[in-house]
Amino acid sequence: MNKKIVFLGLLVSGAATAADFVGNVSFTLLTPITATEDNALSLGNIIAKSGDSCTVAPGSSTATGAACSAGGTVSSASFTVSGETGTSVNVAISGEDTSITDVTFTPDIGGVNSLSLGGTGSATLEVGGTVNITGASAPNGTQSLTYTLTLTY
Numbered sequence: 001m002n003k004k005i006v007f008l009g010l011l012v013s014g015a016a017t018a019a020d021f022v023g024n025v026s027f028t029l030l031t032p033i034t035a036t037e038d039n040a041l042s043l044g045n046i047i048a049k050s051g052d053s054c055t056v057a058p059g060s061s062t063a064t065g066a067a068c069s070a071g072g073t074v075s076s077a078s079f080t081v082s083g084e085t086g087t088s089v090n091v092a093i094s095g096e097d098t099s100i101t102d103v104t105f106t107p108d109i110g111g112v113n114s115l116s117l118g119g120t121g122s123a124t125l126e127v128g129g130t131v132n133i134t135g136a137s138a139p140n141g142t143q144s145l146t147y148t149l150t151l152t153y
Helices: 002-016
Strands: 034-039 042-046 053-056 068-075 077-082 088-093 097-100 103-108 114-116 122-133 149-152
Touching (some): 053 068
Antiparallel strands (some): 034 077, 053 122
16 A cells, blocks of 8 residues: 555656746748749740751740741740749749650750849749750641749748
8 A cells, every 4th residue: 555655646746847838939921922924935936857956045035046947926935923022032943845756845044043022022034945856756736845933932
């Protein structure tokens, strides 16, 4: 019976030394980043000749390269990026799209890796790209490929 009393005494003494402590948490809520494509990237008419390419630089409306042909709409893409006023946004772009036989598209943001959203909370991002004809089986007709922009604080 003495063992039970000693054990009960240990439980009571352990509970008497417990204490609660309050910690603080701080953080800043930021406006979510959005991007609106104001103008789509278009490389115009391209001749499907193996080994040739056609490029539109970011911010340009001119296509250059042996595969470029007169005609069609040529323009770089333009995005309005919006978010928290006075912050910077990190910018990354996906790699090559090779989903069309014998065609490779490589997007280009001209070395931009961040945008300052300044006092308006927005900035413009220009995107260009290059289409390489990599083989003789590139299909004729209107084609569409994709790229992905990744924007983070």
